[in-house]
Amino acid sequence: DSDKSISSDLYDISVDEAGQVVVQWKKENIKVVQSFHYYIGAVGDNSNAEKRASGAYIFRPNESAIHNFIYSGYHEIFKGPLVQEIHLTVNDHVSLVVRILDNEEQVEFEWLAGPIPIDDKKGKEIVIRYSSNLQSAGTFYTDSNGREMLKRKRNYRPTWNLNLQEPIAGNYYPVTAKISLEDRDKGYKLSVLNDRAQGGSSLTDGELELMIHRRLLVDDAFGVEEALNEQAFGTGLVARGIHYLVGGNLNNLDTIALAEKSMALKLSLRPWALFTPLNNTDNFINWK
């Protein structure tokens, strides 16, 4: 009961009053605040581009603003010799386990979202944000289907002058394995590795954002002809997945790149667990 945080050689992790997870690096002056937010999907009759609805093919929030969840939950801390965990319940449809493991460098965020409520008849798209005190100068990087990292500049396209009418959707990119940013002055790099393809962006310097779940009520008229409103057991779907948060000094870029590659492989190619119940064998040696 007295524990307020989990910690390792590298991090101190706690939950603040707003239900946000605060990760403080021990050796560097780096702090990351993890939080959940949501966008409300645009609704339209799709008669023209301005009346386009958010749907299976299109991410289009109805305004250039993000919404915060009201923290109505609680958190618990579990510590042991192998793993330390914070179980955070944000509300009745968003929760999280933050985990640090002995001998591993990453901070694990195992998120769970859904069923997304639609009682107010509004489609919602839930995102996780990792806000740091790094200055990334409008630049971030997303992977190219697990291969090389592509440089992205906020509100910019390399081959034409861009005037974005929709600054959120217009800065979203596919993230299949990794999204990262760098602070050249501090010489530090921050990355989030994901276990499945998601949309992501860096809408403010030092911030990484990934969309984890969506439930929308209107078709976006690109061919599927139905709203992205998946259901099971009479309610919306629940999604559960993992992000790894990792950081590293830019002076050791090769080492970081190698470590992140190995982590990304570990996240997508986890060992297969096969189970054999032992009904007829008393001990392992006999079984072997």
Add this chain to the structure above:
Amino acid sequence: SDDLQHLREVMGVMQHHDAVTGTEKQHVAEDYARLLHESIVKSSDIISDAILKIASKNNTSNTYEDTKFYSCLLLNTSTCTVSEDSKKFVVTLYNPQSNPVSSYIRIPVNGKSYIVNDHTGAEILTQLVPIPLAVVQLPGRKSIATRELVFRALNISAFGYQSYFVSEKLSDDDEVNIA
């Protein structure tokens, strides 16, 4: 084999761009899930036989119950019938990577204490962690597991496997009750 052919064909269907991106209609998504589930279940005997083949020095026939390797397809909801229902079981970890890995393993259980031995018979360090309430209360989840048994599998060789023997440690009270 016909069973493997089914999985091959389903994986072919899953190359369609709607299956890759999730832009298929809902009833098609449900059909994809049905096809994938059916084909994975059908090929489970092949997976079990293959693991047995690389695991055993002798050409043992896979008829003895204790040599069957079962997959737990609902581990994403912290559900596994075998680990929940068995007092003793073996977890065999197959590493699909081309380099050795060490990995933390989480197994849903409902006992209070467990002993895990590695392939040398040595007892390894474990920890029990509660399954979060949000997972326990997931719509449609049918599981009696309340905790996850965590241990670190060290240096599973490339395209290789390692087995761990898990046994529930009964308290004195439990043993009296059983007696």
